Amino acid sequence: xxxxxxxxxxxxxxxxxxxxxxxxxxxxxxxxxxxxxxxxxxxxxxxxxxxxxxxxxxxxxxxxxxxxxxxxxxxxxxxxxxxxxxxxxxxxxxxxxxxxxxxxxxxxxxxx
Amino acid sequence: xxxxxxxxxxxxxxxxxxxxxxxxxxxxxxxxxxxxxxxxxxxxxxxxxxxxxxxxxxxxxxxxxxxxxxxxxxxxxxxxxxxxxxxxxxxxxxxxxxxxxxxxxxxxxxxxxx
Numbered sequence: 433x434x435x436x437x438x439x440x441x442x443x444x445x446x447x448x449x450x451x452x453x454x455x456x457x458x459x460x461x462x463x464x465x466x467x468x469x470x471x472x473x474x475x476x477x478x479x480x481x482x483x484x485x486x487x488x489x490x491x492x493x494x495x496x497x498x499x500x501x502x503x504x505x506x507x508x509x510x511x512x513x514x515x516x517x518x519x520x521x522x523x524x525x526x527x528x529x530x531x532x533x534x535x536x537x538x539x540x541x542x543x544x
Numbered sequence: 545x546x547x548x549x550x551x552x553x554x555x556x557x558x559x560x561x562x563x564x565x566x567x568x569x570x571x572x573x574x575x576x577x578x579x580x581x582x583x584x585x586x587x588x589x590x591x592x593x594x595x596x597x598x599x600x601x602x603x604x605x606x607x608x609x610x611x612x613x614x615x616x617x618x619x620x621x622x623x624x625x626x627x628x629x630x631x632x633x634x635x636x637x638x639x640x641x642x643x644x645x646x647x648x649x650x651x652x653x654x655x656x657x658x
Contacts, residue, residue: 473652474649476649520587537586
């Protein structure tokens with residue numbers, strides 16, 4: 433089946449690292465994505481990881497993939513108030529074309 | 545700016561009204577999508593168009609009618625909606641409709657059905 437789960441809220445202090453977690457059920461997913469949604473805006477692709485990778489780093493963002501546990505995480509180093517947003521994890525099952533299956537989103541609140 | 549625009553940004557309509565949502569992409573993409581985002585629920589894919597042909601319809605009620613006249617424009621025609629249809633409707637586009645194609649999202653239309 434297809435199901436992507438995330439915790440709904442995360443609160444951190446400015447300058448700390450944030451870790452947003454996601455679990456997915458379809459082991460056939462070839463691409464896994466992290467999207468960011470700021471208030472009043474659409475979704476912006478932050479980063480993605482291909483299923484044959486364990487880790488991907490892009491500036492302050494680090495994505496870790498544990499295929500065995502079907503667990504994906506997004507680490508934001510030196511979190512800033514501008515990082516406050518909702519973060520969505522998404523998977524693409526191999527047999528469904530480009531269909532994205534999204535989690536409910538994690539609302540990240542960064543306190544000064 | 546992602547290159548995907550949506551109008552209107554906000555819409556309030558009664559249950560007997562007919563309205564349309566418009567999406568336009570300036571990226572030269574061949575695939576376009578409609579998603580529904582309700583509070584505290586995952587995004588729901590509604591429709592997928594590839595090269596102006598509908599390739600997916602996710603069991604969406606017939607009161608939602610999509611139209612894709614060309615690869616740059618996508619409409620969602622609304623007729624006799626219900627209050628539970630109130631949501632943020634997001635349009636997206638991608639180079640093609642297959643796996644690994646990054647989807648670029650518009651800002652959405654916030655729809656309220658009274």
